[in-house]
Amino acid sequence: MTTLSIENLGVKVGDQQILDGVSLEVSSGQVHAIMGPNGSGKSTLSNAIMGKPGYRVTSGSITLDGQDLSSLPTWERAQAGLFLAMQYPTEVPGVSLRETLELALRARGKVNIDVKSRLLEEAGRIGLRVELLDRPVNVDLSGGEKKRNETAQLAVLDPQIAVLDELDSGLDIDALRACAERIEALTDSGLGVLCITHYHRLLDYLPADQVHVLVDGRIVDSGGPDLALELENEGYARFLTSNVESAGVTVSIGGLGAAKEVSKPDSDDPFPDPLA
Numbered sequence: 621m622t623t624l625s626i627e628n629l630g631v632k633v634g635d636q637q638i639l640d641g642v643s644l645e646v647s648s649g650q651v652h653a654i655m656g657p658n659g660s661g662k663s664t665l666s667n668a669i670m671g672k673p674g675y676r677v678t679s680g681s682i683t684l685d686g687q688d689l690s691s692l693p694t695w696e697r698a699q700a701g702l703f704l705a706m707q708y709p710t711e712v713p714g715v716s717l718r719e720t721l722e723l724a725l726r727a728r729g730k731v732n733i734d735v736k737s738r739l740l741e742e743a744g745r746i747g748l749r750v751e752l753l754d755r756p757v758n759v760d761l762s763g764g765e766k767k768r769n770e771t772a773q774l775a776v777l778d779p780q781i782a783v784l785d786e787l788d789s790g791l792d793i794d795a796l797r798a799c800a801e802r803i804e805a806l807t808d809s810g811l812g813v814l815c816i817t818h819y820h821r822l823l824d825y826l827p828a829d830q831v832h833v834l835v836d837g838r839i840v841d842s843g844g845p846d847l848a849l850e851l852e853n854e855g856y857a858r859f860l861t862s863n864v865e866s867a868g869v870t871v872s873i874g875g876l877g878a879a880k881e882v883s884k885p886d887s888d889d890p891f892p893d894p895l896a
């Protein structure tokens with residue numbers, strides 16, 4: 621049993637505070653979904669968990685079974701059992717997928733795995749064309765092929781906890797189903813998943829135990845699977861603060877450094893005649 625525990629996490633990128641006081645816990649076999657508007661900090665959370673340079677932890681902790689990860693480089697976090705499927709998977713020219721996975725597995729003490737046949741097996745399960753396995757990591761793959769490729773890597777590496785940043789973006793319906801069902805099967809054998817998504821559809825095949833709503837760097841609500849359906853139908857309006865002031869209408873969105881203010885113009889006509 622493994623637990624990824626995020627407590628009161630604050631993260632800055634440059635001078636900007638992106639995450640503020642985020643807490644959640646993902647254990648083996650569980651699926652936690654994170655939903656939220658664009659720019660709310662979802663990818664920042666996944667990058668901070670994985671230790672991407674430039675994402676500075678300003679408060680709180682990220683621990684895996686009590687071991688504090690926040691000062692470890694990315695490769696040590698991977699070695700400890702974390703995996704990140706990136707929103708925009710990186711192309712790595714000149715680097716073979718098979719050799720990368722062999723080295724990664726060896727670094728985790730798993731030496732007796734036939735990576736070539738495991739990759740073929742996984743590619744078959746999720747409909748990834750086998751000739752793409754011979755390309756350097758992600759090079760010249762379509763968006764959807766990259767997501768399938770990441771899913772195959774995840775299954776071969778067999779980490780303890782996987783963070784999936786919009787795995788569903790770019791996948792057609794059949795591929796989405798195949799990838800999500802593959803990951804769901806991995807949770808049955810103990811994988812814990814933190815799954816960032818905009819759509820309930822992914823969760824149809826990879827059911828979430830809990831859904832969290834991230835708005836402006838904070839978790840503003842958590843609930844069961846129904847919350848994902850509600851968000852998909854109704855959007856995030858109820859989580860966005862709005863103030864009506866007597867001297868015109870001011871809508872303020874969010875509370876952190878990135879707060880944006882929109883003032884209602886004097887006229888209701890968006891195309892007033894300047895000579896009138």
Ligand code: ADP
Binds near residue numbers: 658661662663674878
């Ligand atoms: P989401 O994934 O929820 O759409 P992100 O975490 O990508 O949101 O971004 C949250 C905010 O942080 C945005 O305002 C974005 O511009 C900013 N941000 C994230 N990463 C960087 C970065 N590397 N450099 C500059 N700004 C960043």
Ligand code: MG
Binds near residue numbers: 663707785
């Ligand atoms: Mg994102």
